[in-house]
Amino acid sequence: MSRVSTGKYGGRSAAQRRAERRERFLDAGLELIGSRGWSATTVRGVCVEAGLTSRFFYESFDNLDALAVAVFDRVAEDATERVLRALAAAPADTESRVRAAIEALVGALTDDPRNGRVAFIEAFGCEALLQRRQATMGRFARLIADQARSAVELPAGEDPLIDLTGRLLAGGLAELLIAWLQGEIEIGRERLIDDCVALFTATAKSAVVLARTRRQRVARER
Numbered sequence: 001m002s003r004v005s006t007g008k009y010g011g012r013s014a015a016q017r018r019a020e021r022r023e024r025f026l027d028a029g030l031e032l033i034g035s036r037g038w039s040a041t042t043v044r045g046v047c048v049e050a051g052l053t054s055r056f057f058y059e060s061f062d063n064l065d066a067l068a069v070a071v072f073d074r075v076a077e078d079a080t081e082r083v084l085r086a087l088a089a090a091p092a093d094t095e096s097r098v099r100a101a102i103e104a105l106v107g108a109l110t111d112d113p114r115n116g117r118v119a120f121i122e123a124f125g126c127e128a129l130l131q132r133r134q135a136t137m138g139r140f141a142r143l144i145a146d147q148a149r150s151a152v153e154l155p156a157g158e159d160p161l162i163d164l165t166g167r168l169l170a171g172g173l174a175e176l177l178i179a180w181l182q183g184e185i186e187i188g189r190e191r192l193i194d195d196c197v198a199l200f201t202a203t204a205k206s207a208v209v210l211a212r213t214r215r216q217r218v219a220r221e222r
Helices: 014-035 043-050 054-060 064-089 094-110 113-125 127-152 160-181 189-221
Strands: none
Touching (some): 014 043, 014 064, 043 064, 094 113, 113 127, 113 160, 160 189
């Protein structure tokens, strides 16, 4: 009687084993990039950290840049999910929603300091990572703009000022977090959040007021 192979080993399919190996490489990439830095990260080092061979590394990733981007994506996706959950649970007023979002984002990137280093600092040493960071910052800026529009019922695309403000706030927050993570801003986490909430709220409200004023002026001139 012939024996049919199920492709399973230890109760796990080949696909499950590949997925598990990939997660081990991602964990190893986060540890090396987030603790030692991109310049000190090598395929060999990642394999040693993961406890796997380079054959399995190249089964999951084309090169070290691809691993770095995948590590960044995992960090960014977790942060985005935490922010969206916080927004969904927050009260409707602007300041509460801003606080919920910033607390969630800061928590996602600083509860494990490696996340913040991967997301903000080490990206500047890797071109592929830098491009991914820029694209992600664009999505975060659009999220800010969409939240601002929905809070005050401004139609999408009516005034580019809201989009510009989203870019300004996203980039400004990123630079503040970089400086704070590197010890250039010597304040505690709660003070950082409080100040960012105050700045975010004031800037967003000013942008909305200006956008409404422009809309009213255009309406009068028609």
